[in-house]
Amino acid sequence: MSSQEEDGTAEPGHNTAGPSTCSSTENDETTGDIITVTIGATVPTGFEHTAAEEVNEKIGVDARISKDRGRIYFPITTDKLFQVHLLRSVDNLFVVVEEYDHYQFKESKEETLMEMQQLASKLPWTNALEVWKLNGALKKKKGYRKGGNGTKVKPNSEAADAAVADTEQQELPLAASAAETPTKAESTADTETSTQDTEETAPEAKPIKFRVTCNRAGDKHSFSSNEAARDFGGAVQEFFLWKADMTKFDIEVLLNIHNEEVVIGIALTEESLHRRNISHFGPTTLRSTLCYGMLRLCKPQASDIILDPMCGTGAIPLEGAIEFNSSFYVAGDNNDMAVNRTVNNICHIQKRRAVKGSASGLPIDTVRWDLCNLPIRTGSVDIIITDMPFGKRMGSRKKNWDLYPSCLREMARVCTPGSGKAVLLTQDKKCLAKAISRMGGLWRKLHTVWVNVGGLHAGVYLLKRTGAVFGQTPEDVYESRGTVNAKGDEKGDKELS
Known part of the structure; x- marks a missing residue:
């Protein structure tokens, strides 16, 4: 399983407690085929309140800002699911399977990882998987672009610049926290897209491929992101009989851990929405x-x-x-x-x-x-x-x-x-x-x-x-010699140490 973590590992935690905030799927109000779920979204760090305002403005619900910067959560009914794809302030979207505000980890790494394995079979997956299927149908209906990372279609002349641009843009990978040391496996997060349309028409003809991505932040965990993703993913595989695949996956299961906050979700976006307008980076x-x-x-x-x-x-x-x-x-x-x-x-x-x-x-x-x-x-x-x-x-x-x-x-x-x-x-x-x-x-x-x-x-x-008239104020402006080069030479200038 792939993983990503922000801080090093340190002290173990304590005994496990149940969820302090009930799962959206456990609280679903089912009316016919319409269910209510919680959607999570990663947003540019610092603009969480702006994203919450947009959600309220366009969807009419109040969004909750996560303790982990760069994420918001909001409820939505499945008949309005298409509206989440109209949001312009969100990078990635996922449906919440379960969330724990104060998850008390076991003292030893072995006990904690064993508990994560046991957790996989106890989670209320049903509604989240229904939303994932519905989301795939919406994408097919609306003609969403299928397949691949944006970098695949860039011409050669742009490849070098794109590679640099991607490192600056990728502050938050798929449903990730502001982690900045992605593992090698994580670099393939957006390389391939879903084959869920085939799976919907012939669910038994082709096994579902999946991967687990763990995004961890905090210094009081006895385990690494890789270990959590590996053990939790193994239990998910055993429970659903899905096939693990790091790149050509249909479903991406997200295990987001921020100190004592744990959120399990299923990704609804295959690549970050922040690339939507740019073809030449x-x-x-x-x-x-x-x-x-x-x-x-x-x-x-x-x-x-x-x-x-x-x-x-x-x-x-x-x-x-x-x-x-x-x-x-x-x-x-x-x-x-x-x-x-x-x-x-x-x-x-x-x-x-x-x-x-x-x-x-x-x-x-x-x-x-x-x-x-x-x-x-x-x-x-x-x-x-x-x-x-x-x-x-x-x-x-x-x-x-x-x-x-x-x-x-x-x-x-x-x-x-x-x-x-x-x-x-x-x-x-x-x-x-x-x-x-x-x-x-x-x-x-x-x-x-x-x-x-x-x-x-x-x-x-x-x-x-201000209302001050230009040219009539005592501007103490140092006029530089010659024309100032705003962005510097395209090759860049060396920064002075």
């Missing part, structure tokens, strides 16, 4: 789910002009043009390759829409420019939203001290005084704070959301453009 491509969270933070209104001056692959404006399509988006970058990737990603979405028979047009335009001298009229932009260079894969910390003040000053010029907003993502917190303080009151910080971007602790900063 770059070195620092943002997850679409993180882009959605940033967009919700600035609350786009109809007819707003929204600018991304450092668009990279266009992940932010693309997500905005699809989900908040009453606004108009301008995407630009100073790098030819980045602009080409953005154009290719836009074309990819337009072709996909045309195939489905829907309107293929997107309210988005792409420009190559010098971001410190934008060809945009003063005070004409309502919202600026962008991913600033961290100074790691793109640019350098030293260049940021020139770049950030110059960017913020130019952003202040094009942004509408008094009502304009900016949402900026960066890990270089010190540099951004200093740059804001040197703007002479042009920008005021309203809110900060702390996020995990590929293992890096970064901040999403919501800034408000």
